[in-house]
Amino acid sequence: MKKLSFLPLLILLSALLYLSDKASPPIKMKSDFISSGLYKNGLLLKEYKKVERRANYKFEIQFDEQSKNLHVKEFITWINRTKYSTKEIQLHFYANAYKNNKTIFASAYHLKPENKTGFNIQKCLVNEEEGKLFYFQPDIPNPNDSTVAKINLTKMVLPGDSVKLYFEYSLKIPIGIKRFGAARGRNFYFISQWFPKVGVFENGNWVCSQYHPYLNFYSDFGDYSAQIKIPNNFFVASTGVIDSLKRENNFNTYLIKQSGVHDFAFLITDEAERQTVLYKRKDGSQIQINAIVQPERSKYFERYFKIVKQCLEFFEENIGIYPYQSVTLVDVPRTSASSGMEYPTLFNVSAELFARPNTGQPEYLTAHEFSHQFYQGLLANNEVYEAWLDEGFASYISTKIMYKYNQPILENFKVAQFIPIFGLNFLSYSDIPIIYTLTDAVISEGAKSITSYYQNLNVGTIADTSYKLPTRLSYVVNSYNKPELMLLTLERYLGQEKMMNILKDYYDEYKFKHPTAADFISVVQKNCREDMNWFFDEFYRSSKSFDYRVTSLRKVGDTEYEALVERLGDGICKTEIALVTDKNTLTRKWDGQEKWKIFRFNTVNRVISAEVDSQRKNLLDVNFANNSYTIEENNFASTSIATRWFFWVQNALMILGSIG
Numbered sequence: 001m002k003k004l005s006f007l008p009l010l011i012l013l014s015a016l017l018y019l020s021d022k023a024s025p026p027i028k029m030k031s032d033f034i035s036s037g038l039y040k041n042g043l044l045l046k047e048y049k050k051v052e053r054r055a056n057y058k059f060e061i062q063f064d065e066q067s068k069n070l071h072v073k074e075f076i077t078w079i080n081r082t083k084y085s086t087k088e089i090q091l092h093f094y095a096n097a098y099k100n101n102k103t104i105f106a107s108a109y110h111l112k113p114e115n116k117t118g119f120n121i122q123k124c125l126v127n128e129e130e131g132k133l134f135y136f137q138p139d140i141p142n143p144n145d146s147t148v149a150k151i152n153l154t155k156m157v158l159p160g161d162s163v164k165l166y167f168e169y170s171l172k173i174p175i176g177i178k179r180f181g182a183a184r185g186r187n188f189y190f191i192s193q194w195f196p197k198v199g200v201f202e203n204g205n206w207v208c209s210q211y212h213p214y215l216n217f218y219s220d221f222g223d224y225s226a227q228i229k230i231p232n233n234f235f236v237a238s239t240g241v242i243d244s245l246k247r248e249n250n251f252n253t254y255l256i257k258q259s260g261v262h263d264f265a266f267l268i269t270d271e272a273e274r275q276t277v278l279y280k281r282k283d284g285s286q287i288q289i290n291a292i293v294q295p296e297r298s299k300y301f302e303r304y305f306k307i308v309k310q311c312l313e314f315f316e317e318n319i320g321i322y323p324y325q326s327v328t329l330v331d332v333p334r335t336s337a338s339s340g341m342e343y344p345t346l347f348n349v350s351a352e353l354f355a356r357p358n359t360g361q362p363e364y365l366t367a368h369e370f371s372h373q374f375y376q377g378l379l380a381n382n383e384v385y386e387a388w389l390d391e392g393f394a395s396y397i398s399t400k401i402m403y404k405y406n407q408p409i410l411e412n413f414k415v416a417q418f419i420p421i422f423g424l425n426f427l428s429y430s431d432i433p434i435i436y437t438l439t440d441a442v443i444s445e446g447a448k449s450i451t452s453y454y455q456n457l458n459v460g461t462i463a464d465t466s467y468k469l470p471t472r473l474s475y476v477v478n479s480y481n482k483p484e485l486m487l488l489t490l491e492r493y494l495g496q497e498k499m500m501n502i503l504k505d506y507y508d509e510y511k512f513k514h515p516t517a518a519d520f521i522s523v524v525q526k527n528c529r530e531d532m533n534w535f536f537d538e539f540y541r542s543s544k545s546f547d548y549r550v551t552s553l554r555k556v557g558d559t560e561y562e563a564l565v566e567r568l569g570d571g572i573c574k575t576e577i578a579l580v581t582d583k584n585t586l587t588r589k590w591d592g593q594e595k596w597k598i599f600r601f602n603t604v605n606r607v608i609s610a611e612v613d614s615q616r617k618n619l620l621d622v623n624f625a626n627n628s629y630t631i632e633e634n635n636f637a638s639t640s641i642a643t644r645w646f647f648w649v650q651n652a653l654m655i656l657g658s659i660g
Helices: 007-022 094-098 295-318 363-371 388-405 448-454 473-492 498-510 517-526 532-537 636-657
Strands: 057-063 069-079 085-094 121-126 150-157 162-172 188-191 201-204 203-209 222-231 237-239 242-250 251-261 268-269 273-280 286-293 325-330 341-343 346-349 412-415 419-420 426-427 432-437 548-555 560-567 575-581 583-590 596-602 608-610 629-631
Touching: 085 203, 121 150, 150 162, 162 188, 222 237, 222 498, 222 560, 237 251, 237 325, 273 295, 286 295, 295 325, 295 388, 295 498, 325 363, 346 363, 363 636, 388 473, 388 517, 412 432, 473 498, 473 532, 473 560, 498 517, 548 608, 548 629, 560 575, 560 608, 575 596, 583 596
Parallel strands: 057 222, 286 325, 325 346
Antiparallel strands: 057 069, 069 162, 085 150, 121 162, 188 268, 201 203, 222 251, 237 268, 242 251, 273 286, 341 346, 412 419, 426 432, 548 560, 560 596, 575 583, 575 608, 608 629
């Protein structure tokens, strides 16, 4: 029997495949066809004209796998939309924060050689003529910090005029130490704050801050277009929507577009898994939810999609619609330094290998980072000056989302650093719990922020300029924890319905703009008949501590009772005093100003207790335990504590007895 030769056929097939790959036209991506006609470059058409574009960016990017370098050509058009003129352009060069250990950013981290990088600029053109960069430090003097530069212009840029900038540069991707960089031991490269970015020109001045260690950013809205060329064994996820994908000579070239955003970030990887689902808005349009998840965490896809859909629903029902065509969740590797950060239409999260439902994670982190799509993504406050307007609001809203859709959230402690056990851990040694109790302890709304707030009661205020706060703890508490507690307190004081109306009005008025704290306070005041200045004086502008106590409750007549209430802290909050009886509850309003006050009640019912702020409206009260006074002895609490104490002691003795 004659043997058949397949070699010529294989050669022919190989040639055809090569030629087809060589000449393959760009592939239009699925995302282009979602709700066709409703979007333009990833933004809803009905929102498109509302965006005041001041800076438009176009990139040509090539990733070199061997050298880990990005080679970039960047085209910027900056438009002066203000009524003021300028003869200079100021720009951020954030990646220069990683140049050495003497930059403001690096002062909080020790950069090893593998963590260092910086811009290698080959060309800088201004209106097609050679431009010169002058590095300077607008916030904190530091000759080693080159994260801000300016270009002096040959002629004044008048209102309505534009300037065209062009840069060619290379940038090595370092091993990440914060946000930007590669994950150690993985082919995972997260690229953020990687390009020269124009500052914000407002009120006749440039606002272009240095890269501070713990703070985020401030930029104008614009349109972005990025052509990203990578080896074909990798894929890209990014801000925006993929307009086309071209495969040629072992490379993939993505064309990605997004209108109406103020930043652009992307990742390059070959290891993660990808899934996409659709969310349908009430108006019939759809949002593409993309999830990029590490293989070892693929079990979290369903939970990630669920919480993102809950976020979209909550915002749509209470505040406003998400106006973009897609949102991308990136689950980063354990060795990445890029987790817990937000960018327009894209945010980063991470999860433990073991994260049981009801622990609140990774859902809480996901809700927080998603909420930034609105608070700073769309309401683009200055995060360097007023970080609470994004971090505090994101903390508050993520709490509202979690407690609407994901109750109960149970307290837990971890064994071996990552195995969650429901209960309370009071003492441990090398991650081995020694004194603990196993129980379903429900975490109440705001409790997580309260514990952090207790660590920094009086250093700084929410109103302080964020980058000037003296310590990282004071920054975190005054940007995240205390603002969340303040907003929860405001909601409880005004009522949830009014609070949601305030947030909706705030969003409607300031989306695609740069709101300030004064703008938010103004919206609150417009929605309230009462002058709310007292509230913001006490909670926002001061570092006062709040503590009210019921000191005594006594019977002074046949049906008359007196409750003595004290204000122990220097903070003042309007509140109520309640007399609880076996049949009803009597209340008295109090402006909370006196250091002490006696309240008199008349009742024929059996009196049980007196309470100040019985509804727990003021979440910044540092001691809820003294808010009530019971007129009759109740031994249940002490008996319960004694029983638990004997259990803990017995448990400790059993463990110690087994050692050796």
